[in-house]
Amino acid sequence: MLNEVADGVWVRQSGWVWSNTTVIRTGDGLIVVDPGIGGAELDELADDLDRLGAPVVAGFCTHPHWDHLLWHPRFGDVPRYATAACARMAGEVRERAQAMAAETATGVPLELIGLLTPLPADGGPVPGEVVEHDAHAVGHAAVLLADRGVLLAGDMLSDVLIPLLDPRRTGQEEAYEASLDRLAEAAEHVDVLIPGHGAVAxxxxxxxxxxxDRAYLEALRRGEEPDDERWGKRR
Structure with missing residues (x-):
């Protein structure tokens, strides 16, 4: 079920890797961020959205990994936004994302995976500030809702997952540190942090x-195995 964590901001957690869907109420309707994961859960999410009594006007995808590229017909035929880099990458990996979803999740509408539109310069219907950075995935973005004291962090700052660096790109340790600096600046005046996976902070x-997360990266820089018991710890 949806749990309201701030004024007009709800979170619903999936049973799959503690994945979070965020719903934001705006003056025009609802924005659905990173909905997931299985078909039954997407149906239940659609029921939750119906109970809010406002239409879904757009979706937003924080980054182009398959579990963040999902959608359901009951959410509506509305634009699903992402950064330009994320939208481009989602198109390139769409077939692979569909295959991974088919293998991992049950009942997911595969034909709707990864159909993203680059976010317009003015942000379109997505409220707040989109903070784009280069950690974890191409075109990764956080969303700062400063007026509500909320930061949606995408796949960073989780209490259950380690910092997952993109092994296909060089300089990820430095990029991750720089991204943490940007998000820390954005988080200075927020009361609620919503990670892509795990508990709301x-x-x-x-x-x-x-x-x-900084301690994890510092251990990597020293060439040490990080003393971190979160899921996904390197073996």
Whole structure:
């Protein structure tokens, strides 16, 4: 079910790798961010959206990994936005994303995977500030809702997943650190942090998330195995 974590901001967590869908109410309707994961869960999410009593006017995808590229017909035939780099990459990996979804999730509408539109310069219907960076995935973006004290972090700052660096690109440790710096600046005045996977962080928990990820990266720089018990720890 949807849980309201701030004014007009709801989160629904999937049973698959603690994946979070975020729903944002705007003056025009609802924005659905990274819906997932299985077909039954997408149906339940559609029921939750119906109960909110407002139409879905757009989707937003934080980055082009298959579990963030999903959609359902009941959400509506509306634009699904992403950064230009994310939208381009989603088109390139669409067939692979469909194959991974078919293998991992049940009942997912494969034909709707990865159909993204580059976000217009003025942000279109997506509220707040989109913070694009280069960590974890091409065109990765966070969304800062400063007026509501909320930061949607995409696949960063999780309490259950380690920092997952993109092995196909060089300089990811530096890019991840730089991205943490940008997100930390965005998070200075927020009370709620929503990661792509794991528990929502509030208050002092937010700074702790940054500290944990920085400690992980510092261990990598020293050539050490990070002392980190989150899921996905390197073996």
């Amino acid at each position: 509030k208050g002092p928990e937010i700074a702790a998330r940054f500290a944990t």
